[in-house]
Every structure is written in structure tokens, then in C-alpha cells.
Amino acid sequence: MKLSNTRRGFLRSGLAVAAAAFWADETLDALMQHTNTASRPSDLKITDLRIATVARAPMTCPVLRIDTNQGIYGLGEVRDGASKTYALMLKSRILGENPCNVDKIFRKIKQFGFHARQGGGVCGIEMALWDLAGKAYNVPVYQMLGGKFRDRIRIYADTVESEDPKIYGQRLKNRMEQGFTWLKMDLGIDLIQSQPGMVMHPLGMDPTRDVTEVQHPFTGIELTDRGVAAMADYVATVREIIGMDVPLSADHFGHIGVNSCIKLGKGLEKYNMAWLEDMIPWYYTDLWKKITDAIDVPTLTGEDIYLKEPFAELCKNHAVDLIHPDLATSGGILETKKIGDMAQEYGVGMCMHFAGTPVSCMANVHCAAATENFLVLENHSVEVPWWGDLVEGVEKPIVNRGFIKVPEKPGLGVTLNDEVMKQHLFEPGYFEPTPEWDKESSHDRLYS
16 A cells, blocks of 8 residues: 555654644645655565567567556566566466565575576566665665666677678777777677688588587587688787777687687787687586686686576686676576676676666666676667667666666666557567466475
């Protein structure tokens, strides 16, 4: 039940009755205009979970809304490309809970997440719980995490690939002119595989299309010396255009073997790369350490990892130089801050992977603001003209000269622009009731 925001409602409290003897009516009216009476946090209960799925922002993104008995709601987001069912199946587990007990609810549902996009439902709900708690207590999420280390968040943006390094270099140069202070490029074997003598692979195989479901050590694909030299020359041309001062990261190499990763890393050393990303699957800790120890270029992985413990394995073994959690996979806002704090103890910095709507973006921004060893956050939507219009309540453009300002409003700091959201739905239905998920259950306890 909502508290009355009238002076009569205020005067019913014992404190107000005593104060009324000293305060004039106009003083009490002025006080009520500046008093948050929208929520009794201790009495909040979750009553519903609803979904609206946005298309091509840059990917399919289910935005979720958790409603309460007091009329306030929280926004979250299932990771891009993940099924909304990952969140809906958890509805019966959170109904009736107080959303301000974020960690308690997270510990209750985290068993239903897993690596990559399978953790999307748990993480989306966790985001929405923080949004609700912030609104209930009238503070931004970063404040509930212990405060912020920075007022704005550095952004990097992927850039459309070109086989011509001069064209690609100019595109990256344009990013710098837009204000970006950290760049990232795709650097895959697709650039050279059509040329003879560049990529060794079983004959008849397309080394970029036929192995998407095969883990890197098992494809039989290796770079030749000529292939490594050609890819290094590509980067050299790009560096001539953008200079050596700006950080330049690289990703999407292809499913090449560990030895080729090392050969390529050595070939790129003199071009001062900021990091080489996801060269092999994240769970091969020993192989990652083999690569990292062999090259003088920072290594990075983590966008598909769920929860802190696998990150701890990479960090304590110094298997990579940097970690790269995706908050919509890694466990949500608090878990990702824990991941960053843990990594800092081992001298490992945290960058953040992100592709989604401004809802998930703001969850990342609050987490990045509150995590000391944060470096830079990804954004895939700088070329999507309506992306920032999906929400209201923050400065526009959201990404401004390569940075996002940390919101100061309660919760995540944004509200949805319903009209724009409805223009970009992936499927019919806009936060429709979901009673069919109210009683879905099983014996979930993990112990006897």
C-alpha cells in the first residue's frame, strides 16, 4: 500500500503531530514536497515479471520488468540473443519476495544460470532488483555498491571490418574524431584465407564457416609464417593511420590452434596492442597461461563466464592479463563488482563486454563506476540511431565523446520511452501479464 503524500497523511504519524505544534501549515506542505513517500521498502513484495523484447539493438534483447505491490517497478535485461524463457522460468521463485533483498534472491536463483547466454535470466532479474531497491531507497545503484570511483565511464566501440586496412584504419580514425579514446578492431583469418599459403587447414574445409561449433584446439587450422606476416602488416597499416598512442584491442581471430595464437601474438608485439581477446575458449586455463607467458601482448577473456569462481581461476594463475565479464552473463551487478574486486587483488584489470539496450548499459555503468580496477566498457550500438531514444531520464546522447556519464537518479536512473520501445519490438506484446509462469516449480534445493 502506498503512503499518502498528503499533509493529512503525514500528520497521522506521532512525530508529525508533535511537530505540528511548532510548524505552520505552509512549512509542512513544503516538507512533504521534498519527502519520498512512494515506497515502504520493508513492505515491498514482488507481484509480477513481464517481458518486452527489442529487436536489433544491436541484437535481440528481452527487457524485463519486475512489478511490486507498491506500484514501483524495476527494469532489467536478458543478455542479447538469449531466450526470455531463462527469466520467465524464475518468476515463481521470486513472487512474494522483497526485491530489496537482492543478494538473498540472487543466491536463491543463481543455480538456474550457466555460462554464456544461459545466465541471462538470472542476471536480468538481478539488474531489475537493484533498480527496484534504488528506487525504494531513493539512491542510485552505484551508491548501494559502496559509492563510485569515477563520474563517467570510458567506452570503446566495435568498428565494421574491411579487407582494406587503409579503409579500416580510417574508420578507426573516425572513431577517434568522435571522441573515443580506446579502439577495437576485428582481426580474423577471414582477411587472408583466400590467399594461398596463408592458412593451413584440412582441404575442403572453410576455416571460418565449417568450424563454428568446434573448439579451437581441435580444428587443425594453423597460421603459416606468411599468414602471420600478412596479418601483422594489416595492423601496421592501421597503426600508421591512427598512431601508436591510442589503445588498440583486437578480437575475432578465428578458431586457430594454440601455437598459431602464440605466433600471431609475437608477430603483433611491435604494434603495441591493448589486448588480444578470446583467442581460445576461456576454460582452458593452462593453455591461456601458455599463450600469455609466451607473448608480450596483453591477453583477455571472460565474456562467456558465469559467476566469480572461474574468473578467480584465471586470475590467481595469471592465465590472462585482463578479464572481460559481460554483466548480463557473469551474474549481474553485484557479482561483477565482486569479480572486479577479486581480480584487483591479483593485479588484474577489468574491462567489460556489453551488447544490448540502454537498460543493461546503465547496469554496466553503475557497476563500472563502483569498481576500482575498471578500464573500459564496450558498446555495440553507436551506429543505431534510435538506441538512446529507448529510454528517458539521462543526458543525450548517452555515449558522448567516448564516455557515458554516471546517472544520479534512483536505481539505474532511466525510464522507458514506451512509444519508441513499441516501434522496435521483436515480437507482439508489450509487458503483458505472464500468469502461466506463476506456479512453475520443482524441488530446487541443492542439499538433503
